[in-house]
Amino acid sequence: MTRMGMLLGTVLVATAGATPLYAQQAPAGAATASTGAQSAATQDFSRLSDDGSMAFEYLSLARNAIFDGDLAGAKALIANAQQALTTARSDNTAFQKAAAELMPSKTGQSRPRPTAPATQQVAWLPIDGELVLNANAEETPEKTAVVAAANRHLKAGNPARAAEVLRVTSVDADYVIAAVPLEQVTQDVARAAKQIGKDPYKASEALRDAQQAVRYASVDIQAVSNAQPAGGAAPAKVASAPASTPAK
Template structure:
């Protein structure tokens, strides 16, 4: 995964032509007073940007599990230490957002959504955004041209060029969903710490702890509408 501090507000702003509207999965988006911020502001407040250190830690977790499987406990131990260090940095990088697990999606796409487990918590906790990508809005009929445009926008995102990504969507007139992958910050730290403690004595249990961290990934979705809305024919009644 390409490390990039993606500013979601910048993507939303760059995708919007004059007069375009935005819609978040949880709210409508119209210009409003400060008490009701536009969705770009709400999305930026909730998700902000991806955590570079969080993404690094999650990559290290996956590599550590592979090292355990290969019997290379020395490398696994180093990777677990690296993951723990990266998570400590991620705690203070101001990317975490507060959400309850029940407010997030168990799977990337709505069509593949399983039901929340009985253990899913409704208490808000800190979630660390570790990855993000654009996908074609599920209400849109896919085509090679649309898929290619979304793929091009994602390439620009991975390169850190949010303005160009938004421009691709705007020119193509494509509505896309920005899918954010996030992990519960404190629980992930505990899982990694547990893996470090039992690695030498019980590598299987260490791998199990790391697997728990991987299985805790949840998803959030923000809709990016790139198609201009038609201006109203008459002014709204006051």
């Protein structure tokens, strides 16, 4: 899910006034964020990197090729991943945040290897997005079916219909994006490119490191179901990354 995720993010943000996880919440009584800051936060949430997503498809295929003994194919796929990451640098989708501000998994229950000190700002590339039932909502077959239907509309290229399905059913869902640390992943793939000719196992390890660097951000879009006409929408609830989570 790439451009469709971008479109749904735009639809939901426009409808519900949603704010992404990695947009800082102002303390009680603080001044409202500037229009420019709000626009930047919305852009962070609503835009995914097509090239970043493609790069991860290539590196996943490259690992499979290594496993199958097709080293020539793996080498070509790694080169494609490198090119896609290079292009992704200029697609204006990366955002700056500390690793601690993103969730280590979709449920916040596992931790990938550290990418940087918790307070160090790094560039994150958003590569994927999907709708999931909110963790605080009571899971029922009906609600699960609603979210699945919304995701089908999203993948079919109809984000407005996906948003409408959630609105009319009043299902509390999250829009979750997956993001990767751009510099680290670029280095991991470059390491794989150097190792593929002499040590395929180490090349696969480097690609695995890139895959395990994925972190997540989510926004609760419950407010979409209660949204008023333009000018009267209630703000969506913002999910919080856990302060600490157990290691894998």
